[in-house]
Amino acid sequence: MSEFHALVPAAGFGARMRNELPKQYLPLAGKPMLAHALETLCGCGELATVFVVLSPDDAQFRTFDWARFGDKLQPLFCGGATRAQSVANGLLAAELEADDWVLVHDAARPCLTQAHLARLLAELRDDPVGGILAVPVADTLKRADAQQRIACTEPREGLWQAQTPQMFRAGLLMQALQQCRAVTDEASAVEALGLQPKLVAGDSGNFKVTYPQDIVLAELLLSNKK
Numbered sequence: 001m002s003e004f005h006a007l008v009p010a011a012g013f014g015a016r017m018r019n020e021l022p023k024q025y026l027p028l029a030g031k032p033m034l035a036h037a038l039e040t041l042c043g044c045g046e047l048a049t050v051f052v053v054l055s056p057d058d059a060q061f062r063t064f065d066w067a068r069f070g071d072k073l074q075p076l077f078c079g080g081a082t083r084a085q086s087v088a089n090g091l092l093a094a095e096l097e098a099d100d101w102v103l104v105h106d107a108a109r110p111c112l113t114q115a116h117l118a119r120l121l122a123e124l125r126d127d128p129v130g131g132i133l134a135v136p137v138a139d140t141l142k143r144a145d146a147q148q149r150i151a152c153t154e155p156r157e158g159l160w161q162a163q164t165p166q167m168f169r170a171g172l173l174m175q176a177l178q179q180c181r182a183v184t185d186e187a188s189a190v191e192a193l194g195l196q197p198k199l200v201a202g203d204s205g206n207f208k209v210t211y212p213q214d215i216v217l218a219e220l221l222l223s224n225k226k
């Protein structure tokens, strides 16, 4: 029977946070940001393994005590130059069966909950393609010109913001990433194969910590979770 695994690319540098420490290790509610998503994923009974893909010269991971996560948490020191490369390298190192499901989740989305995971697993476990957590776009969208003036207003109907986890069969995802590396998420690579991943409605709480002010919001949400 096919198993479910998580794979967390955490080999980035987080340039937009303007910080020496890579984003995934910034302190957030008393622990490194990365620990929050890993804790939620390791706490999900359906997931057999939680792989975390780190930079080959990562010096931070071992400074934190991960013992309570047990053998379920598997660090892989094989991150690449881009997120897609880190995911592809991780998939290769994880040696999964082609039929196994992989839930790829950003280290920078610490507010993931068991409810998000349950919804994704329930909607996709029998799906022929797989899919992603996402939210319908709420704001009015403006396209900018070169002078940062509004060139036009884009209709937002039918537009969704992609989140993670993004859930695909390991074999399909590997094939997709081998053919298409210039992508910012896994779904784009699968789309390039001519397939249509499903959009599973999540919520805005599972946002990606990108800018310094996002830390405050994440801490607020995490304090409510407990």
Ligand code: C5P
Pocket (backbone or CB within 6 Å): 008, 009, 010, 011, 012, 013, 014, 024, 053, 079, 080, 081, 082, 083, 086, 087, 105, 106, 107, 108, 208, 210
């Ligand atoms: O930089 P961004 O927020 O898009 O990164 C999304 C996720 O991809 C983060 O968890 C980051 O650590 C990871 N990443 C990676 N390898 C890279 C670049 C980003 O694992 N080379």
